[in-house]
Amino acid sequence: MDRQRVLSGMQPSGKVHIGNLVGALRNWVNLQERYDCFYFVADWHALTTGYADPSEIRENTKDLLVNFLAAGLDPEKATIFIQSKVPQHAELHLLLSMITPTGWLERVPSYKEKQQELQDRDLSTYGFLGYPLLQTADIIIYRAQYVPVGVDQVPHLEISREIARRFNFLYKEVFPEPEALLTEFPKVPGLDGRKMSKSYGNAIYLSDPPEVVEQKIRTMMTDPARKRRTDKGDPEQSPVYQLHKVFSSKEELAEVAEGCVTAGIGCIDCKKILIRNVFGYLEPIWTRRAGLLADSETLVEVARRGSRKAGQVAEETMVIVRELMGLA
Numbered sequence: 236m237d238r239q240r241v242l243s244g245m246q247p248s249g250k251v252h253i254g255n256l257v258g259a260l261r262n263w264v265n266l267q268e269r270y271d272c273f274y275f276v277a278d279w280h281a282l283t284t285g286y287a288d289p290s291e292i293r294e295n296t297k298d299l300l301v302n303f304l305a306a307g308l309d310p311e312k313a314t315i316f317i318q319s320k321v322p323q324h325a326e327l328h329l330l331l332s333m334i335t336p337t338g339w340l341e342r343v344p345s346y347k348e349k350q351q352e353l354q355d356r357d358l359s360t361y362g363f364l365g366y367p368l369l370q371t372a373d374i375i376i377y378r379a380q381y382v383p384v385g386v387d388q389v390p391h392l393e394i395s396r397e398i399a400r401r402f403n404f405l406y407k408e409v410f411p412e413p414e415a416l417l418t419e420f421p422k423v424p425g426l427d428g429r430k431m432s433k434s435y436g437n438a439i440y441l442s443d444p445p446e447v448v449e450q451k452i453r454t455m456m457t458d459p460a461r462k463r464r465t466d467k468g469d470p471e472q473s474p475v476y477q478l479h480k481v482f483s484s485k486e487e488l489a490e491v492a493e494g495c496v497t498a499g500i501g502c503i504d505c506k507k508i509l510i511r512n513v514f515g516y517l518e519p520i521w522t523r524r525a526g527l528l529a530d531s532e533t534l535v536e537v538a539r540r541g542s543r544k545a546g547q548v549a550e551e552t553m554v555i556v557r558e559l560m561g562l563a
């Protein structure tokens with residue numbers, strides 16, 4: 236039986252941090268064993284908010300591809316490609332724009348939120364308004380059944396389902412309505428306890444050298460109530476403990492929690508355990524990153540093969556769409 240199809244992409248809008256790794260890429264690696272996965276670098280999406288300064292998009296695209304592979308995505312198991320190398324996405328985006336009421340786009344919650352968030356940019360563009368439409372084209376062009384998302388992103392998928400439904404109603408049942416493949420992501424706090432995010436400057440990046448990772452964890456916030464070594468702490472108030480939850484074993488977690496509430500362990504020693512575990516997790520990724528960065532031929536070949544395969548699948552869909560829309 237054919238495996239069901241999963242589609243997901245990531246924007247090359249900067250460096251990948253361990254929150255992205257644990258929250259998305261690790262899940263993608265698991266999914267490639269069970270589904271027919273299509274994973275892509277969404278370089279056109281990066282332009283929807285970053286059009287005024289595209290100087291880093293090419294380099295970020297390469298870096299994201301390196302991180303995909305370093306994190307364990309396997310081009311033999313999943314189709315890994317670059318969005319702009321499959322121009323059928325743009326064609327479907329255009330054709331879907333003919334049938335999508337603008338009101339649908341204006342009421343997507345992230346439209347206003349992101350405009351508020353990025354007030355330093357002029358986002359009164361069609362490209363930004365049409366972002367969910369391009370996203371819809373990305374998904375349905377592969378007739379993907381599933382999109383892996385966290386529970387908070389489920390509403391974002393609703394417009395893709397509506398647009399697929401509208402196309403199917405107007406012309407013919409072509410597109411499955413994509414469903415959320417819900418995944419429990421562990422919360423990864425940043426160095427200051429807020430959500431790990433590039434814009435907060437509180438992230439640990441996959442491209443950080445080991446000494447930088449070590450330094451970042453050493454200076455990370457702890458329970459503010461634990462000012463002296465002899466003060467008892469509450470691990471739940473400490474971002475360090477939240478990171479332990481992601482990277483340390485159950486036994487170590489129990490040990491650290493007990494040590495924290497009894498002042499049996501100092502924050503320096505507690506962080507040393509975390510540093511060891513984060514290193515254990517990241518070391519194979521660092522090694523693969525170094526290998527890939529030194530071997531751009533492999534990268535180019537992976538992107539070329541993946542984009543060609545994606546293009547073939549996308550073209551099969553477009554043949555049907557063009558025919559139905561009177562363009563064949």
Ligand code: SF4
Nearest residue numbers: 458473475495502505
């Ligand atoms: S002992 Fe560990 S968990 Fe407790 S406050 Fe210090 S760093 Fe945080």
